[in-house]
Amino acid sequence: MSGTLASTPESTFGELRAQLQEAAATFADGPDALEGILLGMVDDVDRAVREPLEIFPVCHHSPASALAVARRLREKQPKVVYLELCEDMAPLLSELRNCKLPVAVQAFATDVDGFPAEWSPLSVVAPITEASAEYQAIAYALDTPGVELVLVDRSSDHVFQWDARGTHGAGSGAEQGTPDAPPPEEEATLHGDAVGVEIGDLRPRFAELEEHLLRHGRVRHWSEWWHQYVELPLGDSDHDTYRQVMLLIGSLFRRLAPGDTHRVRVDEDRERYMWTRMREHLAASGTDPADCLYVCGAFHAASRVAEFGVHGTDTFDIGPRSATKWLHGLIPSSHAAIEAQFGLAAGSVSIAATVWAKNVRRTRVEPYRLAGQAGAKRSRARKTPAPAVAAAAVPPSDKLTGFLRQPPALDRLDEAELLGWSVEIVRAARRNGYLASTADAIAVFETSILLAGMRDRAKPTPYDFQDAAVTCIEKDTVPGRRDVRRLVEIMMGSDRVGQVGYEALPPLARDVHDRLAPLNLKLQQRGVQRARLDIASQPELERCSDVLWMLRYLMPHGSARPIMGERKLGERPIQESWDLALGTHQRALIELGYEGVSIEQVLEQRLRRTAYAPHATAATVLAAVEDATLYLRSARLADELGVRALEVLSAERSVDGAPEVLRRVRRLLAYYRTSEPVLPQWIESFVKTGYAHYCTLLPTAFTDEDATARQVAAMLGFLFSMENLALSLGCDRTQLELAVAQSHPDDPSRTALLWAAQVQLGRLSRADLRAKCDELLANPLVVPAYPRYLSGFVQALEPVPGLTDFVVEAVSNAFGRLPDPVLLPWLPTLITTLRSGGGELAPLLIREAGRIFPGRLAALDEWVPPWRAQLEPAAAHPARRAAGGHDCTLLAAHPATCDAMASLLGCDSTWETAIPGPRGAALAGRHPQTALALEALLAGA
Template sequence: MSGSHQGTFEALRAQLQEAATTFADGPDALEGILLGLVDDVDRAVREPLEIFPVCHHSPASALAMARRLREKQPKVVYLELCEDMAPLLTELRNCRLPVAVQAFATEIDGFPADWSPLSVVAPITEASAEYQAIAYALDTPGVELVLVDRSSDHVFQWDARGKQADPPGTDEEPSETPPVEEESGLHGDAVGVEIGDLRPRFAELEEHLLRHGRVRHWSEWWHQYVELPLGDSDHDTYRQAMFLIGSLFRRLAPGDPHRLRVDEDRERHMWTRMREHLAATGADPADCLYVCGAFHAASRVEEFGVDGTDTFEIGPRTATAWQHGLIPSSHAAIEAQFGLEAGSVSIAATVWAKNLRRTRVEPYRLEGQAGAKKPKARKTAPAPVTDAEPADMLTGFLRRPPVLDGLDEAELLGWSVDIVRAARRNGYLASTADAIAVFETSILLAGMRERARPTPYDFMDAAVTCIEKDSVPGRRDVRRLVEIMMGGDRIGQVGYDALPPLARDVHDRLAALELRLEQRGVQRALLDIASRPELERCSDVLWMLRYLLPHGAARPIMGERKLGERPIQESWDLALGTHQRALIELGYEGVSIEQVLEQRLRRRAYDIQATAATVLETVEDATLYLRSRRLADELGARALEVLAAERTVDGAPEVLRRVRRLLAYYRTGEPVLPSWIESFVKAGYAHYCTLLPTAFTDEEAGVRHVAAMLGFLFGMESLALSLGCDRTQLELAVAQSHPQDPSRTALLWAAQTRLGGLTRAELRARCDDLLANPMVVPAYPRYLSGFLHALEPVPALTDFVVEAVSNAFGRLPDHVLLPWLPSLITTLRKDGAELAPLLIREAGRIFPGRLTELDSWTPPWRAQPAPPAALTADGPDTGRGDALLAAHPATCDALADLLGCPGGWAAPQGSGHPAGALLDRHPESVRALEALLAGR
C-alpha cells in the first residue's frame, strides 16, 4: 500500500493505536486486529469497482441502496446471488412479496442419495437492498444485472467437501427452533442463501454486545446501534461503517477451516466472475456496482478487486438436474430459517415504510409488482467519476455522540391504544388504564436502557409486562399481538404467470369450481357430479392432489373413491393458496399431476425397501387415481417379483386384503383377469405353502399373519387350482405344521377342519377336553383367540366359535371363569376387533331374542336331530329322499348324464338302471338330503 493510501485513514489508525496501548498494556496485543480493520476498510474503499456492502432485510441498507442507485445510475449491477437463479428474477413482477427464488432437485447425481431432495432458496422482501438493485436493473433500459455467486449445485458440492457423511447444510449460521406458526415452514427444509449474513460468529462477542447494549437478542442490538445511526448517514459514511462491521465480525470469527474455506471460495468465485464479465463486455468498472454482504466486502483473498489474480478455477457442476421457480415466503419463514428473532422482519418492514415517508426517498419497484405502477423516472445525472482520494468518514462518525431522537408521543400513544384494542379482541381484560401503563412503561424502559426514544422492542416488553400478567386467555400472547400490530407476518404469493406449467394446469382444470384457488385459507367446494358430469374431471384432479400434496391442501368432506365406483356428489375443503409452495414443487417433478403421480408410484414400487403389500398398494392407486391399465400391469409384475423374494410373512394380512379387493374389481369390471394377477395368485399359493410350516413355529410371526396366509390359501384356492396348482402341496404344508402356542394350535385345528382332516365332532371333543383340564383352562382364551383369527380363512366356523365361548361360560364355575374373563375380553378386543362383528351376528342368530325364551331354549349344538329314514329296496316310498327323486326323475337323469351314464329313469332296483345302482351304492346322499329337508 502506497504512502498516500496510508494517509487516508491515518487519524483513525492513530486513534486505534492509542486505544490498544491504553486497554491492552501495549500496542502489540490488539494491533493486528484494530489496525487490520482499518486496512480492510481502506482496501475496500479504494477498489475501482464500487462495492456496496449490505445487510439482508435491513431498512438502512435498502434506503442507502435506493439513494445510491439514483445518484450513480450504474450500467452493470453485480449481485451476490446464485448465478443459476438469474432467469427467475424477471418473474418477480408477477408476485406479491415476500417470495423466495428456489432451486430444486429430486433426481440427484453426484450427491449422497439420502440428501434428496435438494433445495436452495433465496428470500426477497421489499425492504431489502437486493430487491432495490433487481428492480432498478430490470426496469431501467440499458442496465445489466449479473449474478456472480456460486451456483446451487456448488452450494452442496462445497458443503460435501467438509461433511461427507453428514446431512447437507450451508455456510450460513444454523437456524434456531422455528416458531409454531404454520407460515414458518414455507421454506421447508431448504438451504437458505442470503445477501448480507451479518452476525457475529464469535459467541462471546455477541454476548458482550448484547450485555453492554442492554438488549435481549441480536435483532434488537442491530436495530438500536446500526439501523438507527446509519438510517440518516451519507453514502460514504454508510459504506465505511458497514465495511468496518464486516471486517470486525470476520476477524473475530472462530477458526473453522471448512467454513473459512467456503467463505473465501465464494469471494474468489464472485471476483472471478466479475473480471470475466468485464473482460468479455469491456465495461468500465466505474460504471459498475457490486452488491454483496458486508462480511464478504472486507475480503483479503488474492482474487479481490479488478486487478486481482486469476488463479481460482471454478469446478464443473454435477449431472444433477436442477429446477428453478418462485415459492411464497413470509416474515416468519425468513426469521425461522436464518435464526432471527420472531417479529424482527415485520419490524424492519415497518421501519422501511417509516423511513420512506420521513426521507421522501423514492424506492424502486418492479413494474406491475403487487399492482403498483412504475414510478416516474427522475432525470438524475450520474455521479461524476473523479480520482479524488476517498475521505475518512469513519473517524468523525465514531467520535460523534449518538443523535437522540425526541420522543414521538403521538406514535407511542397510538401503539399503546392499538395494543389494548387488540388485546381486548383476543380475550384480555385490558382497559384504558393499561394503555397508559404501557405508554409510561415504554418510556421508563427506554430510559433504563439509555434510549431517548422507545424502540418497538421496548414497547413490546412494556406491553407484555402490563397486559399479559400471568395468563394467556386466547390463542395469541401479547408478544405475538405486537408483532401483528407492527405489520404482521406478511405472506407472499406467486402470481399465475410465474407458476410452473403443472400449477397453471391445475388452476385451469379446477376453474369449473369457480373458486379463487390462489387465495389463502380454506374454501369449500361442492361437486354435484350427477347434474354436472363435467365436474368429474375436477374430482379426478382433487383426488390426485390429495395423494400428492400435504394434509389439508385438499381434504374430502363427503365422498370417497373406491375401485369400481363412480362419484355422484362430493364436498371438499381446499387450501391450495396456503400450500402454494408444495404445488409449485410438484411442477419441478413433471408437467402434469398425472406424470408426477406415475413417477412417484414407480419410485415407491421399485424402492429397495418395497414389500409385496406396498407394491400392491401402488397397483391399486394406479387403478384408482390414474385408471391406467398399462401402469397397473407393470406394477403388478413388480409385485410378483417382490413376493417371490420375500422370506417373511409380515405383510400377509395387507397382501390378502388388497388382492381380494383387486380380484373383486377385475372380476366385475374386466372380461378376463389380467395375466399378472393370475400369476400372482399362482405364485402366492406356492409361496405361502412353502412358508406355512415355518410360520406356525416362528415366534416373530403373529397369529394374525399366519391366519392371513391361510386366508390367502383357502380364499384363492379355487382360482389357484384352476391355474394348475396342486392341493396336495397345501395338505402337506398343514401336515408338517406343529405349533406349540395355543392360539396357533387352534388355528391349525381350524385349517385341518377346512381340509377335511378333522371333523366337527373331533374338534368339539378337543375343546371339551381343554375345558375339562384344569391345567389348560387358564390358556383357554388364547385358544379362543386362535379360533377367532380362524374366521378369516374358515368363516364357516363362526357358529363353532360361538359354541366354544358359550360352553366356557356355561361349564366353568365362577371361581375359574372370573379370573380369566378380563384376559378373554382384552384378547378379543386386541386380536379380533375386525372379526368380532361376525361373532355378534352369529350369536344374534343362534340365541333367543327374548329373555323369557332363554329358560326353554336348547343350544343347537346340543339338540339331537331325529335319525333319517333308512333307504331300503322296498321302493321310492320308504323315505322322503326316494319319494322326492321319484317325483322328479330329471334330477337323476342330469346326474347320470354328467357322470357319463345315459339312459332313462328306473326304480333304484327295478330295472338295473345306472342311476338306481348309483343310489344303491351311495345311500348317504339320500340320507343327507332327507336330513337337510327335515331341518327346514
C-alpha cells in the first residue's frame, strides 16, 4: 500500500497539500502529528479518486447523496452496480415494487445454530426510503435492461459472527455516537430490537470532535449540523466536487475515531469482504471495471486496507456461514423507526424527505423509481446502457481546494415559504388544543429570522423554525398528545409509514388476509377497524372467528382485540365483535410468516416450545393443553401435551403451581365429561399420578415455610375433588388418610386447613371442630392469632366447600366475641387475603350469609343464629331423660319403626313397659340413646 501511495503523482492535490502542510506547521507545536492527519486525508481522497472502479461515497438518507447518485447513474449508465448491503438480501429487492416506502429488508432467524441461545431471535434490517442513495441504485439496476446489481457487504450471518462482544450492534448503524432522543411514537418501534445495517454510516465516532462541531456550528444535534454544513452546500455541487468532499469527510471521521480495536477490526473486515467479493465478480464475469459503479458509505470509501481496489491483495479469507437457517422478508418501516434505530434527531428523516422533493423540483433531475411502485409515478422507459466512459483516461481535477476556499453561500430568505410554515403550524396547534392565534404566527415568523441571524444563517432552517415554534406556541403546558416539536416534524414531512404489498407478503400473511376476506375490511389499512360477526345467521364466519382468536393469541396486544364474545371450552360462538389493527401491526404478522406457512402450524410450534421448555411446569403444560383444545381443536396435540404434563408433574418437588393445576384440571375434566364419550387416557393417568404425588408431598407442604396456605388448600382440593375418579382408577384412600395423619402444622392457617381435611375424612366431627374454635376464643393467649385460623378456614372452602356454613358461623362468632383491638387490625388482612387468593371463594360466603342472616333490619332483634338454635334441643334432652317414661311416647306411638330399627341392630327382645301401651317400651328403656336418636330423627322429618 505504501508503494502505491508513493507512486501516486501529487499534481492533482499538490496545492491543497501545500496549504495543509503550512497550516499544520502554524497551528501545531510539532507538525508531525497534525500534518500526518491532514496530508493522510488528502492521500485517502487521491487514492479513492484514482481507483479504476469508480467509488461513489454516500451518506444514509441524505437527499444530496440520493440526487448525486441519480445524476451519476444517468450520466454513466454502468453495467454493474456494486452496493454496500448484506449479500443475502438480494433476492428480496425485486419485491420492493410491491411495497409503499419506507420499508425494511429483514433477515430473521429463530432457531439459532452456532450462536448463544439467549440471542434468539436474530434479526437484521436494512431500511430503504425513496430519498436514499441505495434505493436509487436498486431502482436503476432492476428497471434497466442489461444492468446487474451485486450486493457485496457481509451476510446477515456474518453480522452476528463478528459481534464478538454480544452487543448485537457491531459495525451497524445502531452503534453511532450519542443518539438524539427519538420521538415516543408507536412507529418508532417498528424495527423492534433488530440490528440495523445501512449504507452510509457517516457520523463522528470521536465524541469530542462531534461536540466541537456542534458548539462552533451553533446547532443542537448532529442531524442539524449535517443539514446546515454538508447537505445544503452539496445539494447543487457537481459530480467531482461531491465525491471529493464526501471522501474527505469519511477520511476525517475515520482518522479521528477512538481506538476501539474490535470496531476498527470489524470496519476493516467489512471493507476487505466487499473488495474481495467485487474482485471475485469481476474475475467471473469479465466485466471492465470502468463499466461498474461501487456505491458505499463515505466512511468505507476512504479505506486503507491492503485489499482496497481492483488491484488489491487477495489475502482475506471469508469464513463459512453458521448452520443457522435465515429467513428473509420485507417489513414496514417509518421515518421515526429509522431515526430511533440509527440515533438520528427526531424529524430529521422527514425533513430529509422534504428537502429531497425540493431538490428534485429545483434541479430537474429525474430520480429512479421502480415500475409499479406504490405511491410513485410511472417511470419512463429506460434506455439501453450506453458504453461506459473511460474515467481512468481523464485525470481527476482538484475540486477540494476551491470548495474549501469559497465562503458559505448565503441562501436568500424565502419569505413566502417561511410565512406558509408559520401559518400552518398555528393551524396544526389549534387542532391539537393550543390557544394559538395570528399573533403567534407572526411571532414564529420573526423569531425564526432572529434565531437564524444569531446562528449566522441568512435563511432559517427547519430546525430554526422548530425552535421558534416551540418558544412562541408551547408556553408551559402541552394540552394534547403531541407537543409543538412533534407537530413541526409532522408538518415538515410527517412520519411516513411504509406498507408491504400483498404480493410481497409471506404465505402465512397472505393466507390470513384470504381467510379474513369475508369480513369485507381493508386489513392492510393502518388504524383500528371494527368487525362484527353474526355467526348464528352466517355460519361461515365461524372460520374467521377461529383465525381471529389465533391471531389474538400469537400477535401483540391491540392487533386483534375482542369487544364482544369469548372463547371457552365446550362453547360455540354466536356473535362476536372485534377491533382489528393488522395494518398497524403488519411487521408482527410478517414475522409470523418466518415461523411457518399457516397460523395453525405456528401456534402448534409455540405450544410445543412452551411445553418442552427447560423450566416448564405442570401448570404451564396444562395451559398449553387447554389452548390446543380451545384454539386448534386438536385431540392429537392435546394428548401429546397431556403426556408431557404428566411427566413434568412427576418430576416436580414443590407445590407452587398447585392452584393453577387444580383450576385447569377441573376445567379440562368438565370439558371431557360433557363432550367426549370416555376420558382421554392421559388425564386418567394425570389424576392417578397427581393423587399419589400430592399425598406424598402433603405432610411436607404443611410444615414448609415457603408453601402458602392457598397452595396447601389447592393440594387438598385436588385430592378431595379427584378422589372418586382416583379411587376408581385404583388409588388407595389409605394413602390420603396416612398423609393427613402425618401432617403436624404449626401455622394457625394451616392448622385450620388440617382440621377441615379431618372433617372431610370423618376423623373430626363438626361438634369437635366447633369445640376447638370455642376453646381458641376462650384462651386469651390464642385470641390474637384467631384471625389467622379464620383465614385458614376461608382457604379450606376450596377443598371442603361443605364447611361454608361453619365458616360463616366462625366469622360471626369472631365479630361477636373478639375485642376491637384484635378484630379491627385483622379486617384489612382478611379483605386482602380474599381478594388476592380467595376471590372465587367470596361468593360462597356471601351466598351462605345471605341465606342465614335475616333480610330485613327489623327481624334482626328477634333473630337467633341457626347454630345456637340447634344447641337448645340438645340441652333439653337430659331433662327429658330424667323425667322417665315420657321420653318414649313418640316411640310407643310408632312401634313399627322401632321394631324395624331393632331388627337392623340385631335385637330380638320384646316390648316391655310398666305403662300400658304397645310392645317394645322395655327395649326403648334399655337403650335410651338409640331411642332419643330415633326421636330426633323423626322430629326432624
